[in-house]
Amino acid sequence: MKTLPRLLRWTRNALLCLIAAAAVGWAALRLSTRPSHARTWRTEQSVLPRVAVSDSIVTVRNVRDFTFRSPTDFTPGYRDRRYDLNKIERVWFVLSPFNPDWRGPAHSFLSFSFSDSQYVSVSVEARREADEEYSVWKGALRQYELMYVIGEERDVIGLRAVTWNDPVYLFPVRATPAQARALFVAMMRRAQALESRPDFYNTFTNNCTTNILDPVNQIASRRIPFGIDILLPGYSDELAYEHGLIDTDLPLEQARERFRINARAQAAAGKPDFSARIRVAGGR
Numbered sequence: 536m537k538t539l540p541r542l543l544r545w546t547r548n549a550l551l552c553l554i555a556a557a558a559v560g561w562a563a564l565r566l567s568t569r570p571s572h573a574r575t576w577r578t579e580q581s582v583l584p585r586v587a588v589s590d591s592i593v594t595v596r597n598v599r600d601f602t603f604r605s606p607t608d609f610t611p612g613y614r615d616r617r618y619d620l621n622k623i624e625r626v627w628f629v630l631s632p633f634n635p636d637w638r639g640p641a642h643s644f645l646s647f648s649f650s651d652s653q654y655v656s657v658s659v660e661a662r663r664e665a666d667e668e669y670s671v672w673k674g675a676l677r678q679y680e681l682m683y684v685i686g687e688e689r690d691v692i693g694l695r696a697v698t699w700n701d702p703v704y705l706f707p708v709r710a711t712p713a714q715a716r717a718l719f720v721a722m723m724r725r726a727q728a729l730e731s732r733p734d735f736y737n738t739f740t741n742n743c744t745t746n747i748l749d750p751v752n753q754i755a756s757r758r759i760p761f762g763i764d765i766l767l768p769g770y771s772d773e774l775a776y777e778h779g780l781i782d783t784d785l786p787l788e789q790a791r792e793r794f795r796i797n798a799r800a801q802a803a804a805g806k807p808d809f810s811a812r813i814r815v816a817g818g819r
Contacts, residue, residue, distance in 0.1 A: 570733035599686035639767035656691035674738035683726035696800035721750035
């Protein structure tokens, strides 16, 4: 009678060992995989930006400018842009939470405005292949490459605020033009480096918010620590607010109400002055 329980325990332990060995083998295989640009990508992530930084001029080829009619119905488009660093006026922190019931999961990115009426968004994303959906756990296991999407605001912001109808907040950042320039150049150089040295996205250590945190800490008067607000970017506006990086005198909840842009973005969709229309008059 004792033989059966021993056999069951042996079988269970053997199965656990096999599962553990398979998991270790799978993880080792994923860890040995090298990042690459040579894959069949989703259309909206198929073309890398090409960046050149020269003195006070940044030239970007393949600035994304898609026209989205729905999440699956769109017209691809790209532009070549020339940005004069001496004309940078302001940097903006963009936050778009995914879940109305839990603020934690979100996408964050930066936008920059120039005195010659140019605006550009820089969105760090998990680059997915044509048949891939995003998964937090896959993102932690080197399943996606890292991509800097440099795009027109009517594309990058409009996609989220209008096409997806996700909540989008456009916060003015408290920074001097010199600090905004340094931040823009740091992100452009990182995008430039990825052209020849692809890298893996990581849900926790190399994501949309960590790629903002590193260059921001190079210019911030008080270092922003890595913590739960970075792992759950939906709370990163609170972190930025506490560090005095949101340029407003309003309490945080009122600032969120003021700088939520969905209604303005939907009214401005398709307009040539989309970027000007989505901003609060006076900026603060």
